[in-house]
Amino acid sequence: MMPIGYYLFLSMALFLIGAIGVVTRRNVIVVLMSIELILNAANINLVAFSRIFGDVAGQVFALFIIADAAAEAAVGLGIIIAFFRNRETVLEDEMDLLKW
């Protein structure tokens, strides 16, 4: 059995890529994709610990998160399309209506 450190490392790498993407990218679609990476990083963690502890609850959680991610992507993309139709942009620094 592979040591858990690998999994955690992979998970951490995915999380960091996602987090950096969320913080640095201006395109909201890319931000959404980065959030997907973060969610998948969490999934890898859950599945890995589930395997180590021999408890399937972690895998069930992972399944829920996948479904949740799909829903979130659908809703997020819908919002973005609606926003694009209004403002003709998907760049987050131009979304400044509520800015003081």
Add this chain to the structure above:
Amino acid sequence: MTPSGYFLEHLWLIPLFPLVTAALMLLIGRLLPRSAVSFFCVGSVLLSFVYAAGAVYQLLAVAPENRVYQQILFEWITPGAMPGPGGLFNFVADWGYLLDPLSCVMVLVVTGVGFLIHVYSIGYMGHEGGYYRFFGYMNLFMFSMLTLVLANNLLFLFVGWEGVGLCSYLLIGFYFLKKSACDAGKKAFIVNRIGDTGFLLGMFLVATTFGTVRFTSQMLSDPVAYPGILETLRAMVDQRQLLYGAPVLTGIALLLFVGATGKSAQIPLYVWLPDAMEGPTPVSALIHAATMVTAGVYMVVRMSAIYQLAPVAMDVVAIIGATTAIFAASMAMVQNDIKKVLAYSTISQLGYMFLALGVGAFAAGIFHLMTHAFFKALLFLGAGSVIHALSGEQDLRKMGGLWNTIPATSRPFLIATLAITGIPPLAGFFSKDEILGDVFNRHNEAFIVDRYLFLWGIGLITAGITAFYMFRLLFLAFFGRSRVPTELEEHIHESPKSMTVPLAILAFLSICGGWFALPVLWGEKNTFKTFLEPVLSGVKIETGAVELGQHTLLKEYLLMMASVGIAVLGIWLAYRVYLQYPKLRYKIIAAWPRLYNLLVHKYYVDEIYDALFVNRVKDLSTAFSVVDAKLIDGVCVDGAGWLARMFSRISMWWDKWVVDGLVNLVGKVTNALSVPVRMFQTGVFSSYALLILLGLAILLGYYGHHMHTIVRNLR
């Protein structure tokens, strides 16, 4: 036996009929066709006449001393106890009707002549606008006049008195687009108000003196609980509380007479009647000749018991009456407007009536009132017919030669003229002769010159002047060369049947109306006087009560010849001046220009009144208007405005700087406090994400050793 019967029990219907149609006309009359207006309005007056005739017939069925019918519908004004003679008394004014011989005469004259004039109006007003309005007012007038003559107390009589005044005002100003008509209406109303003040004061004095305003308690179920003036007066005289010539009685009589001078156009309040001719001619005939202007005469006769005990007031009435008679007659001589001549003639004839009342000949006064109603209504309606024929021309100088062109008008007109002139055996002869005879009979037997001889002389001269101006009118209008403008001459036409038939009926009455009261010469006794006797007997006092002497036959012959003689003299003069020698009048005018001017300008009375009263009132009003403008408007209103503005300015400052300032302060403080908090809300998504990540990193760093333990345990 007390009078009873259907018509007497329904006495209250007599004034009600015209009231109902008046209300109908004034509410929805505009929507009705002319035929319906005529049907309702003339029909209601006819119904009144039928009911009045029925009631009179049923009253006549009983013995003369019982000929009183009194009906109290309800107690109208009951203010409770009031201070009066001998302590508190319970003042009550009824809504009640009284039919006695005096009101019999009045109600028949009012409804009868009124009905004929209503019929006449159908033709006369046929082409006028406001047909329904005219008939509405006329019916309202009939209601008021019938209330006046049928009222059983002074206050209710006053309701009718004011009602006829109102209708007079409305009908004089019927052509309300004409300024002169509006002014005449206002003048009539205001002059009448002056008289009404006296009437009201007299009525108050009656109430406090006698404790009641009801004329009589005869034929009431409980005479003690319902006292009448006549009975109270009799009791007070019997107990020597009031003596012959008592000041309070003189006061009442004079004050009521002030009211009568206003309504009946006597000096000094006669000025409104000539101007009242601005109204349509049927109005002049009904209101300003036959009925309303005689209300003063009726009222004085109604209160005759009081007048008989007030010799000073009687003399005042007689002198005013005689003066008015000759004064108005002299002005009638030079008038050129056909209706103005008749207006002054009316004033003069009313003066005759008051002369009669003033010497105690109440029956003669009422008799002249009745015959005058017939022939003066006929004269006015005839004049209206002439005006109608000449398409509205009223100037006598533009008439003439109409005798054969409009025969159905000219023949009755001649009869009326003869009647007013006093030619036997027409109505006016009997009534006028009766008055002159009664005046002469008060004269001292010793043929010493006294005031009654003097009054009789004035009356006689007035009769001559009357004959002169009436025949002047007749000759100028109907005889001689036609002076009608040619463009009018082609349109001369006889009036329709609805106008000529009333003329014919009135002509018949002007001939026969006097035969009710043939003087002693022709019969046993004067039936008219006997008929009215129960109402006029008054309160007999041993000392000095008015007692008319009996006519001796020789004296009566001589008096009659004198009055007929002077009438014929007047006619002859008018014939000479206006028919035989038409140029003669210019010579007369040239001979006495100042006298002529005085008469043409009506003795400058209007100008004198303007100078003495009207302009003084205007000056007073101007002074008040200055006070209004400077003190009320300037100091009070403007001052209040200025103060309000000052206060509002202070208030505004307070609002702006203190109230608003506090509100703004709260806002500013909140704003200032919010600045550091707002700084976090950059609105930049990536910085939020960064902060979240940083927070996560801090959390993880803080709990890092736990993680370390967890990871170590996993190994």
